[in-house]
Amino acid sequence: MKRLVILGGGESGVGTAILGKKKGYEVFVSDKGKIKDNYIKVLEHFEIDWEDEQHTESKILNADLVMKSPGIPDKVPLVVKLKEKGIPVISEIxxxxxxxxxxxxxxxxxxxxxxxxxxxxxxxxxxxxxxxxxxxxxxxxxxxxxxxxxxxxxxxxxxxxxxxxxxxxxxxxxxxxxxxxxxxxxxxxxxxxxxxxxxxxxxxxxxxxxxxxxxxxxxxxxxxxxxxxxxxxxxxxxxxxxxxxxxxxxxxxxxxxxxxxxxxxxxxxxxxxxxxxxxxxxxxxxxxxxxxxxxxxxxxxNFQGAEHRLEKVLKIHHVEYINDSKATNVNATYYALESMKTPTVWIVGGVDKGNDYMSLMPFVREKVKAIICLGKDNSKIIDAFGNVVDLLVETYAMDEAIKVAYKIAERGDTVLLSPACASFDLFNNYEDRGNQFKAAVKNL
CATH class of the missing domain: 3.40.1190.10 (Mur-like, catalytic domain)
Structure with missing residues (x-):
């Protein structure tokens, strides 16, 4: 029986485990972090061997085939060892x-x-x-x-x-x-x-x-x-x-x-x-x-777009609130700002992946009336746009950012959350950031 080892016990890992088991592999799932309870239940239901918070090399280096979760880089020592041993390391697809x-x-x-x-x-x-x-x-x-x-x-x-x-x-x-x-x-x-x-x-x-x-x-x-x-x-x-x-x-x-x-x-x-x-x-x-x-x-x-992607949340006092939390890089925010047709209060910031904000400058000059920073470290955004907009405010929580936006925005404006950054400094992920935005807007 061929041995399939799966690194990562998330959605793709558990799905691969189920398919591998069905196709007659001996399957072992190993995750360096904690596997979520709902996934553990699935693994146990299918009687699939698993471990979390560790990688036991003796149970991994004897694989015939390894499926690695996309979040694990190729440079990780364990993956390097597998490749040196000539064990194929492939993706779920x-x-x-x-x-x-x-x-x-x-x-x-x-x-x-x-x-x-x-x-x-x-x-x-x-x-x-x-x-x-x-x-x-x-x-x-x-x-x-x-x-x-x-x-x-x-x-x-x-x-x-x-x-x-x-x-x-x-x-x-x-x-x-x-x-x-x-x-x-x-x-x-x-x-x-x-x-x-x-x-x-x-x-x-x-x-x-x-x-x-x-x-x-x-x-x-x-x-x-x-x-x-x-x-x-x-x-x-x-x-x-x-x-x-x-x-x-x-x-x-x-x-x-x-x-x-x-x-x-x-x-x-x-x-x-x-x-x-x-x-x-x-x-x-x-x-x-x-x-x-x-x-x-x-x-x-009649298509309804993706959640957290230029998602219209509510109109309050003729101000439109738009959730674009999925914009985790500058290019995504470029598209968001490009599509704005009214004066915009822009909420931006988070974990910067070496961002260069210069490409946004023409849209900021033309459309953005105020910037609300939402991140632990906003210095790069302040350096880039501090002299370009009339008003720039730093905030450290979503509720606070929305209250400030509500005060600044006037009839006919748009409040846009399009962070251009990852979310991990203040939120679990971009969904959490988008959901907090929507909840805060609904609480106004």
Missing amino acids: EFASKYTNATIIGITGSNGKTTTTMLTNHLLKNAGLSVGMAGNIGDSYAKMVAENNFDYYVLEISSFQLDGIVDFKPHIAILTNISPDHLDRYDYKYENYIASKFRIAENQTEDDYLIYDADDKDLNDWLSKHPVKSKLLPFSIEKEMGEGAYSTNENIQITINNDTLKMTTESLALEGKHNLKNTMAASTAAKLIGIRKETIRQSVA
């Missing part, structure tokens, strides 16, 4: 894909991947297809493969998950965009991070498709030097595309094999230029699968 014949749509990119994944799933569901949505979002992909027999999977895939693939290939890959993020995991080399994202296409053949942002210089440069085998379907809001998608101010046009779908941009449920791109990417995938034009038009018109 690599493991689970071996056990399904479903058509896979894989979505990666620095920003926009969650929205694009949710919208693609929405398009397929509305068309009546049998589809599972997994990966970086929602339930474990491996668990879905163990328990369902879907015809399609829509997977949100991070670069960390792509680092652990060998044979994985989606039939349709979407690369939303690329911007420097997580560089600490890539020796601070941007090209290593770009290479990692492009692994989504490395096993594709000429029968597969790569949908990508043709306006992204880094993507274009990389593709010109490292061609892929798959058929390219670019999308653009800057130039006309023969094959692929492009948009003018009023319309979106998607052409595949001389068949064109047209939609008005006015009918889209999601606002902002970045969401125009997300919509083009998802709709191109839907059209490739053969979903009817009318179904695509209806689906993009």
Whole structure:
């Protein structure tokens, strides 16, 4: 019996354990931290051997195969030892894909991947297809493969998950965009991070498709030097595309094999230029699968966006409160500020991942009337914008930040939480930060 060792007892780890057990592996789950009670119950229900708060090397280094949680870097001594012994260390998507014949749509990119994944799933569901949505979002992909027999999977895939693939290939890959993020995991080399994202296409053949942002210089440069085998379907809001998608101010046009779908941009449920791109990417995938034009038009018109991503919370005294807590990097906040149409009170700050705020300067000058810092150390934000806005206030708790915003904001303004930073200084995670924002707004 082959031994499958799983490092990390979270969603992907436990899901992989269930699938591994079902496929006849001897399974062992090991987590250096504490495994949550609900996951322990699942492991015990399936009679899967586990440990937490330690890695017992004698039980790990005898594996035939190791599935590593995406949160564990490759440089960890235990992972290095495994690789030196020639034991394959793979990701959940690599493991689970071996056990399904479903058509896979894989979505990666620095920003926009969650929205694009949710919208693609929405398009397929509305068309009546049998589809599972997994990966970086929602339930474990491996668990879905163990328990369902879907015809399609829509997977949100991070670069960390792509680092652990060998044979994985989606039939349709979407690369939303690329911007420097997580560089600490890539020796601070941007090209290593770009290479990692492009692994989504490395096993594709000429029968597969790569949908990508043709306006992204880094993507274009990389593709010109490292061609892929798959058929390219670019999308653009800057130039006309023969094959692929492009948009003018009023319309979106998607052409595949001389068949064109047209939609008005006015009918889209999601606002902002970045969401125009997300919509083009998802709709191109839907059209490739053969979903009817009318179904695509209806689906993009009635889609509800992702929670904590430009999520409209409430209007109080004609002031709109928007929760964009999922904006954990500068690029995500760039899109948020770009889509603001009214004077904005911007709540920003948290754990800075070496942020460069300069790209936000034009939007801050044009749209932001006040900045509320929300973090333990706000010095970089103060240095960047202290002289640009009339009012900058430091706060150290969400309630406090919302009370200040309520005092500053006037009729017709927007209060935007778009932190551009990770949340771990004051919150458990970005969801906790977003939920506290919503609760504080509702308490006004």
